[in-house]
Amino acid sequence: MSTIDAPRSSPTPARRNGVNWEKWGWIYMRASGVVLVVLIFGHLFINLMTGDGVKAIDFAFVAGKYATPFWQVWDLLMLWLALIHGANGMRTLVNDYATSPRLGKVLKGAIFASAAILIILGTLVIFTFDPCPAVPADQFHLLPSFCPPQ
Amino acid sequence: MAAATETLTAADAFTITLIIRRFLPEVDDEARWESFDVSVYSTDRVLDALHKIKWEQDGTLSFRRSCAHGICGSDAMRINGRNRLACKTLVKDLDVTQPIYVEAIKGLPLEKDLIVDMEPFFEAYRAVKPFLMANTVPEAGKERTQSIAQRSIFDDTTKCILCAACTTSCPVFWTDGQYFGPAAIVNAHRFIFDSRDDAADVRLDILNDKEGVWRCRTTFNCTEACPRGIEVTQAIAEVKQAVLRGKR
Numbered sequence: 068m069s070t071i072d073a074p075r076s077s078p079t080p081a082r083r084n085g086v087n088w089e090k091w092g093w094i095y096m097r098a099s100g101v102v103l104v105v106l107i108f109g110h111l112f113i114n115l116m117t118g119d120g121v122k123a124i125d126f127a128f129v130a131g132k133y134a135t136p137f138w139q140v141w142d143l144l145m146l147w148l149a150l151i152h153g154a155n156g157m158r159t160l161v162n163d164y165a166t167s168p169r170l171g172k173v174l175k176g177a178i179f180a181s182a183a184i185l186i187i188l189g190t191l192v193i194f195t196f197d198p199c200p201a202v203p204a205d206q207f208h209l210l211p212s213f214c215p216p217q
Numbered sequence: 218m219a220a221a222t223e224t225l226t227a228a229d230a231f232t233i234t235l236i237i238r239r240f241l242p243e244v245d246d247e248a249r250w251e252s253f254d255v256s257v258y259s260t261d262r263v264l265d266a267l268h269k270i271k272w273e274q275d276g277t278l279s280f281r282r283s284c285a286h287g288i289c290g291s292d293a294m295r296i297n298g299r300n301r302l303a304c305k306t307l308v309k310d311l312d313v314t315q316p317i318y319v320e321a322i323k324g325l326p327l328e329k330d331l332i333v334d335m336e337p338f339f340e341a342y343r344a345v346k347p348f349l350m351a352n353t354v355p356e357a358g359k360e361r362t363q364s365i366a367q368r369s370i371f372d373d374t375t376k377c378i379l380c381a382a383c384t385t386s387c388p389v390f391w392t393d394g395q396y397f398g399p400a401a402i403v404n405a406h407r408f409i410f411d412s413r414d415d416a417a418d419v420r421l422d423i424l425n426d427k428e429g430v431w432r433c434r435t436t437f438n439c440t441e442a443c444p445r446g447i448e449v450t451q452a453i454a455e456v457k458q459a460v461l462r463g464k465r
Contacts, residue, residue, distance in 0.1 A: 089431035090460070163392055163434070 099148040106145045130198035146189040154182035238320035264303040280331035290380030300382040300442040322385035345405035350416035361413040371410040376445040383439035395428040399439035406452040417465040425460045
């Protein structure tokens with residue numbers, strides 16, 4: 068009924084050319100996971116344990132962090148790695164559990180779109196955040212108190 | 218010694234209830250649960266209980282078994298929600314105060330009662346080329362030699378009896394019938410890490426596929442299900458590492 072290749076027949080390559088996304092996805096999950104452990108616990112430690120702890124976190128604290136390139140890079144890495152890590156994890160869940168290919172496509176499209184939007188918005192915030200923007204005179208009262216008088 | 222020579226008498230028998238998932242394709246539109254009361258001894262196995270039902274109560278009950286001693290791998294079934302061999306599961310090891318649920322292994326097409334179509338399973342098995350592919354000819358009059366250390370690398374995966382208990386316990390296989398499944402990867406492992414074999418790269422390339430080792434989510438269902446005690450998840454992890462290295 069079923070046939071098995073003769074042992075001496077030349078082995079046929081099973082696969083197509085191109086990037087092996089499943090393999091790189093698998094590697095990415097492990098690599099980003101290790102880096103994220105450091106980034107997230109470092110983030111929590113600096114924000115919650117050092118100095119005045121959680122009471123120190125306010126608008127000025129965040130503004131201060133985003134004024135330093137070090138924290139810009141730290142948060143950027145955390146944003147990209149975590150969102151892609153999470154989105155890829157949800158993609159594998161869809162692969163495992165979506166019963167119809169069309170539903171899978173829709174769900175994966177939604178996951179990709181939401182991750183892409185969050186990454187773009189987050190990156191925009193990290194690099195363009197200005198706690199003391201130039202505003203018309205009647206809106207000075209909206210600026211935080213530490214801003215220099217305009 | 219007294220216990221060893223002790224024989225069981227009719228008074229030692231007790232009644233258990235088996236609830237079996239029946240499906241007779243000529244009669245049933247879909248599977249249904251049917252309950253049977255069987256008188257068994259503590260030394261009986263679930264297979265003995267199934268025999269008693271088939272021989273004494275309902276001859277239409279269908280299941281596979283060949284050697285009935287845990288070697289042929291014919292009678293893998295889902296007993297109380299776990300994949301096991303009916304011939305290796307003693308009744309006394311189950312909770313006999315409750316009914317014992319018996320059903321066919323999941324993820325393969327149900328044919329009749331406890332019998333499934335094993336063809337997709339064997340197709341995946343064949344796809345990994347489970348036979349020795351050597352480019353060299355052994356010295357005249359000699360066999361291919363192997364050290365104890367070389368042999369021990371793949372010793373665990375030589376124990377597979379192809380019962381499909383692992384593959385049909387895998388949640389990835391349940392939803393994705395294209396996945397090679399644990400058993401095929403175990404049998405690829407058996408040859409990939411064999412020092413006498415020269416085609417590890419071929420098998421690694423086959424398993425470095427969308428439906429290959431990367432679909433494994435390390436849920437350990439396979440390791441738990443294996444009636445031969447093979448560390449299936451570990452074998453899969455070793456194949457993953459070999460794929461990343463590009464060689465065994």
